[in-house]
Amino acid sequence: MTNLTLADTRALPQVFALQRKIEHLSERGYAFGHQDTTSYGVGWRHNHDSYTSDVYKVVGDFPLVYGFDIGQIEHGREKNLDDVPFNTMCALIQKAHKEGGIITISWHADNPVSKGDSWETTIAVKHILKGGSYFEVYKEWLKKVADFVLQLKDENGMLIPIAFRPFHEMNGAWFWWGNPHCSPKEYKTLWLQTLQLLSVEFEVHNLLYVYAPNLVGTTGEYLLNYPGDHVVDMLGLDLYQHGTAKAFQKTLKTNVEVLRMVAETVKKPYALTEIGLDRVLEPLWWSTILDATIANTGIAWVLLWRNDSKNHFFVPYPDQLSASDFKIFSEKTHVLFLGDEKV
Numbered sequence: 001m002t003n004l005t006l007a008d009t010r011a012l013p014q015v016f017a018l019q020r021k022i023e024h025l026s027e028r029g030y031a032f033g034h035q036d037t038t039s040y041g042v043g044w045r046h047n048h049d050s051y052t053s054d055v056y057k058v059v060g061d062f063p064l065v066y067g068f069d070i071g072q073i074e075h076g077r078e079k080n081l082d083d084v085p086f087n088t089m090c091a092l093i094q095k096a097h098k099e100g101g102i103i104t105i106s107w108h109a110d111n112p113v114s115k116g117d118s119w120e121t122t123i124a125v126k127h128i129l130k131g132g133s134y135f136e137v138y139k140e141w142l143k144k145v146a147d148f149v150l151q152l153k154d155e156n157g158m159l160i161p162i163a164f165r166p167f168h169e170m171n172g173a174w175f176w177w178g179n180p181h182c183s184p185k186e187y188k189t190l191w192l193q194t195l196q197l198l199s200v201e202f203e204v205h206n207l208l209y210v211y212a213p214n215l216v217g218t219t220g221e222y223l224l225n226y227p228g229d230h231v232v233d234m235l236g237l238d239l240y241q242h243g244t245a246k247a248f249q250k251t252l253k254t255n256v257e258v259l260r261m262v263a264e265t266v267k268k269p270y271a272l273t274e275i276g277l278d279r280v281l282e283p284l285w286w287s288t289i290l291d292a293t294i295a296n297t298g299i300a301w302v303l304l305w306r307n308d309s310k311n312h313f314f315v316p317y318p319d320q321l322s323a324s325d326f327k328i329f330s331e332k333t334h335v336l337f338l339g340d341e342k343v
């Protein structure tokens, strides 16, 4: 399936290696991922003396995929939008990478025009495109992104390859880069411009580019904002359970099928780049709802969203009502955790 070229035509060898690693995952099953897994969890935050995760606390193993978000980097702030210091994030990325984990980064960027947050939907995309009145602001913001990812080096000084997932869920109305606030054409131009600035202007060559809409009904819908095979390396999709388990499973099945069909045509790996049921109130959610629907579908990974507090979390903490099922799920041979890479 391997594509011999990547979106960044000067991508480093380690980005190709990451691409191959991702492709091989689906031969064995799918990897388990979690957002901010080592940054904080329910009732704790990372500190220098401990390296842990709610996933680790429950199953005794770490995820294989590590999600981080660089929202607020655009202002040169010390902490991201969820209060994670960027220097901590950098150290946690280095550690996860060293242990064999895959790193993926999203960017909840503020609105460059209104300076509100990602969810502040004042029209912005058309103004940050080349020739627009906020192009320079955007370029400065992107420079900060570049500086951050160019800082992510391993102990030998080699840049760490990152699956970068900018401007996600663009087919939803909630972010300023969402379709009602920009046309598909403007979105595609923004994607190209972002890739161009990062790779050519700022010489960032450690990124694998992931395109990730929110749930769709058809391949046509999936491809509505797709900027092109030559500028996307991996297909993603975000999907949460908001209603019944039955409805979720039906939607999940359709969406994984859409992903698979598109991926077969464009020959790229695919993953569920955000997924979850907030507060996991279904005791058997892991085995009977999630895994039952996505096992053997060729996806590379599932990334569960963050564990912020008892009111907002997506993986169990010790004694949470789905914890024992999560443990059973984690022991399935086709569900890949970090420890499965070491055997």
Ligand code: BMA
Pocket: 069, 081, 082, 108, 305, 306
């Ligand atoms: C959302 C919520 C927010 C958070 C944002 C970025 O889904 O979890 O609380 O700030 O993601 O991580």
